[in-house]
Amino acid sequence: MYAAIRSATLLGTRGAPIVVESHVGVGIPAFTVVGLPDEGCRESRDRVRAALLSSGLEWPNRRITINLAGTAERKGGAGMDLAIAIGLLVAQEVIHPSAIERMAFIAELGLDGSLRPTAGMAPLVDAVSDCEVVVAGSAVAESMLARPPRLHGVGTLRELVEVLMNNQPWPEIDQIPVHVVEDPVADLADVRGQHSARLALEVAASGFHHMLMVGPPGAGKSMLARRLPGLLPRLTDDEAFTCAMVRSAAGIGSGVTVATAPPFRSPHHSVSMAAMVGGGSSYIRPGELSLASHGVLFLDEMGEFAPTVLDALRQPLEEGVVSIARAHSSVTMPAKCLLIAATNPCPCGAGTPTRCHCTPHAKQRYLRRFSGPLLDRFDVRIHLVKPSTVDLTSDSPGESSAVVAQRVAHVHRVSLERQGCLNSAISAEHLDEVAPLSRDAMVWLRRKLDDGHLSGRGYHRIRRVARTLADMHGEHEVIKSDWVETAVSMRVSVVTQTEFH
Numbered sequence: 001m002y003a004a005i006r007s008a009t010l011l012g013t014r015g016a017p018i019v020v021e022s023h024v025g026v027g028i029p030a031f032t033v034v035g036l037p038d039e040g041c042r043e044s045r046d047r048v049r050a051a052l053l054s055s056g057l058e059w060p061n062r063r064i065t066i067n068l069a070g071t072a073e074r075k076g077g078a079g080m081d082l083a084i085a086i087g088l089l090v091a092q093e094v095i096h097p098s099a100i101e102r103m104a105f106i107a108e109l110g111l112d113g114s115l116r117p118t119a120g121m122a123p124l125v126d127a128v129s130d131c132e133v134v135v136a137g138s139a140v141a142e143s144m145l146a147r148p149p150r151l152h153g154v155g156t157l158r159e160l161v162e163v164l165m166n167n168q169p170w171p172e173i174d175q176i177p178v179h180v181v182e183d184p185v186a187d188l189a190d191v192r193g194q195h196s197a198r199l200a201l202e203v204a205a206s207g208f209h210h211m212l213m214v215g216p217p218g219a220g221k222s223m224l225a226r227r228l229p230g231l232l233p234r235l236t237d238d239e240a241f242t243c244a245m246v247r248s249a250a251g252i253g254s255g256v257t258v259a260t261a262p263p264f265r266s267p268h269h270s271v272s273m274a275a276m277v278g279g280g281s282s283y284i285r286p287g288e289l290s291l292a293s294h295g296v297l298f299l300d301e302m303g304e305f306a307p308t309v310l311d312a313l314r315q316p317l318e319e320g321v322v323s324i325a326r327a328h329s330s331v332t333m334p335a336k337c338l339l340i341a342a343t344n345p346c347p348c349g350a351g352t353p354t355r356c357h358c359t360p361h362a363k364q365r366y367l368r369r370f371s372g373p374l375l376d377r378f379d380v381r382i383h384l385v386k387p388s389t390v391d392l393t394s395d396s397p398g399e400s401s402a403v404v405a406q407r408v409a410h411v412h413r414v415s416l417e418r419q420g421c422l423n424s425a426i427s428a429e430h431l432d433e434v435a436p437l438s439r440d441a442m443v444w445l446r447r448k449l450d451d452g453h454l455s456g457r458g459y460h461r462i463r464r465v466a467r468t469l470a471d472m473h474g475e476h477e478v479i480k481s482d483w484v485e486t487a488v489s490m491r492v493s494v495v496t497q498t499e500f501h
Contacts, residue, residue: 001025003090003097006104007083008127009068009075010120012278012324012331013249013286015127017104018070020080022087027063035068038076038283047078047109048085055113055158060092073329076283078108079118082134085109085157086164099164104128107136113157119285122146122248134160137171145244185230185261186223188401193391194220200382200490202404205231206411207423207468209461210317210339210377212302214494215384217349221342225298226264228340230401231408232295234260239294242334246293250286263295265337269304277312277322277335284324284331289316292337299341307369313339317377320425341378343370343494370494379424379461380490411471418476423468428460435467441481448488462487 001024008015018035031045044066049059066084068075082105089095106124107115117139118124125133126146133151135143140153152170154160162168191198197213201224204211213221235243240260267276267288274280278287288297299305316322320336346358347366358366375381415423419434426434437445445462448454454462465487466479475483 001091001093003087005083005087005090005100006128006131007080008104008106008124009071009073009080010077010124010249010283011071011073011329012284012333013123013246013290014331015120015123015125016071016073017127018068018075018080020083020087021067021069022084022091023065023067024060024088024091025063025065029061029063031064031066033066033068035066036072036074037068038074040078040283041068041075041080044078044081044084044109047081047111048088050111051081051109051113051157052085052088054111055156055161057089057094057157057161058092060088064088073331074283074326077118077120079106079120079124081109082107082115082157082160086160089161095161095164102131103134104131105134107134107139107154109157115154115156115160117142119251120249123245125151126245142248145241145248185401186227187230188227188399188404189397191220191223191227191398192394193387194224194384197224197382197384198398200380201228202231202408203465203468203472203490204228204338204340204380205404205408206472207379207415207464208338209379209424209465209468211341211380211382212375212378212494213340213342213382213384214345214492215342216344216386219384219386221384222298222300225296225300225340225342226266227401228296228298228338229262229264231405232262232338233405233409233412235262235294243294246286246290246334250291261295263292264298265292265295266298266300269299269301271305271309273306273309273312276309277316277324278331278333279324284326284329286333287322289313289322289335289337290333293334295337297337297339299339302341302343303347303366303369305369307371310369310374311371314374314377339377345383375494376455376457376461378491379465381492381494382490383492407472411468414471414476415468423464423471426464426467431460431463435463436478437463437466437484438478438480441466441479441484444481445484458491462491465490 003022005020007020008017033042052059086105090097108118110116115136117136121139121142122145125143125148129146129148133148135153137153137155143151163170215221243263265288276287277289316335321332322335323332346356347362348356348358466483469483469486470479
């Protein structure tokens, strides 16, 4: 007796369709799951057995083999419980195979026979959206994010069996439309003083350039970073959909709400590498990098993060995706985010030689957390000081986020029309075409290269920032030396600032 039931498994941030094959045959009673299952899949035996018995259905006291077919990756989670239970009922001829034709089942089973949602309902349903998808009633709202044409929400296994056996009508579900919300963001007008830092923040938003802020506590680093999402354009439909899929895969689904504001993630400095870039022991889940896709990843107190975690960001920041390989699985997840980092100039954070109490050894140990290749990824590096008393007590607000956002949107529009990407993503081979330098600017940059002040990567990044500065001032052709010098001035040496030289 054999049955094949469609379901899905979660691979990173995307769902993959699979076929749950069930065979009930003669032999010593046993229950075996094959097809690269994880521990959660192997535990399905006890959940499915209890759910069947609690629903007044028989458990076949025979040799049962379950095969998870359809992908060579490891299958994880409890979302295939319902498919296994339906497969056993079809194999025992309790349910006719025609009743489940072109249907897929995604739900975890409770011991009382109830259907429960599992992590990643939206990408799982999206993977089998060509079928009639059956999910738990409480998972309907999140599943609707995938916009499936036919979706059924059921409360219990017994209720589902009655529908499939006796042609009972499907339980009615509230067709809640997916709605878009505007998340409130802090206004840049709240920032007093810090005129150079405000300019650097606008440059970072306009060109999507990674930025590092170095300064003592109270200088306004966190305050500036948390206002950056308000300067970025609203998410497109595709970007909002991608963010919703990632949140669902991470188990933080937000029902039928799709946010249009760029996401802002600020992990604690004790975060592990798996939590930052994604991963896991059983099956791979998205990390903070993927959750910040199309938005901002803010690393406050970057000097307190583990060096291995910081260095793990280097490749994803370059490629815009994070690839994680395991012995039985390999997934690629989005990681196209704007990295903003803030750090104190030294462990004590005093910021001036006269007030600093750190020993030279403590300073060197603090510096070793910032590898050269990682610092090279920051297009903009600025040093902040505490705002003056006059600026701090001023009643006049600064320029609002709405005004700056209009200028940022203009630079985005110009760069996309010119080269099809934002300025930070201009490839090295296209720099001469889309970011040509004037003669004086080229001579000035060559001098910096000869002096060893710039690496090859730094040279390209300076040109991209200069392209953004020129676009901000309406100069969309040749880049003058003024913008190149300004771009270099926004790339201070972190080592120099930390050592107070």
